Amino acid sequence: MVVGLTGGIGSGKTTVLNIFSNFNNVAIYQADIEAKKLMSNSLEIKKELINEFGADAYINNKLNRSFIAGIVFKDAAKLKTLNSIVHPAVEKHFKAFILSNNTKDYILYENAILFENGSDRFCDKIITVTAPEKTRINRVVKRDNTTEIAVKNRIKNQWKEEKKILQSHYIINNISLIETQEIAIRIHNILTNNQVYV
Structure with missing residues (x-):
């Protein structure tokens, strides 16, 4: 079973992800991290990005993330x-990850733009993490010094x-860490038929 985990920037997906990482019967796939690895290591992707964004897309053979982010x-x-x-x-890489983790109870697929890029089609269930917009903005300004x-x-x-909430099976309103932990554990127990593995 693939369980999607999504939410807008600053909603606290990483906080929720860290809670789920305590369960040893769950495999976790972070689309953004894997995408960054592929953008850094795949010669094919590197070539296409330089063709599209110019030589400044990479500095000393490393992805120039701030340059690309400033454009896109x-x-x-x-x-x-x-x-x-x-x-x-990333899609190809994720499919290989599913096959190599088929003994786990489920795969938690964290993707900030799960709906936007159509990746929700891979998911059996979807968890959306939310928080008030002002809270989200404050978190990101502080975190990224932006x-x-x-x-x-x-x-x-x-x-x-x-829009995300309407298409999700579970919602975590991430304001209080204690409540977020309780809700995440409750969702995990539902997904694993109330068997707790901590």
């Missing part, structure tokens, strides 16, 4: 192009929370 979060067409280069490779405007630009490229 202001230009929806460029973001779409970036996704069309990276997502097929500006409120930059965070709002990124939020604009993601689905609205309400």
Whole structure:
């Protein structure tokens, strides 16, 4: 079983992911981390990104994330192009991950843009993490040492929370850590038929 984990920027997906990582019968796949690895290591992706974004896409053979982010979060067409280069490779990698973790009770598939890029089609169940927009903006400004405007630009490229919630099986309103932990454990118990593995 594949369980999608998503939520807007600053909602606290990583906090929720860390709770699920305590269960030894769950395999965790983080799409964003795997995408970054592929963007750094795949010669094919590297070549396509340089063709599309120019030589500055890489510095000393390393992905220049801030340069690419500065382009794609202001230009929806460029973001779409970036996704069309990276997502097929991540999809292929994820399918191999599913096969190699078939003894686990379920795979938790963390993807910030699960709905936006159609990856919800791989999921049997979906968990969406939410928080008030002001809270999310404050978290990201503090975490990334960025500006409120930059965070709002990124939020604009993601689905609205309400739309995600309507298509999700479970919702975690991540404001209080204790409540978030309780809800995550309850969801895990439902997914594993109330067998607790900690």
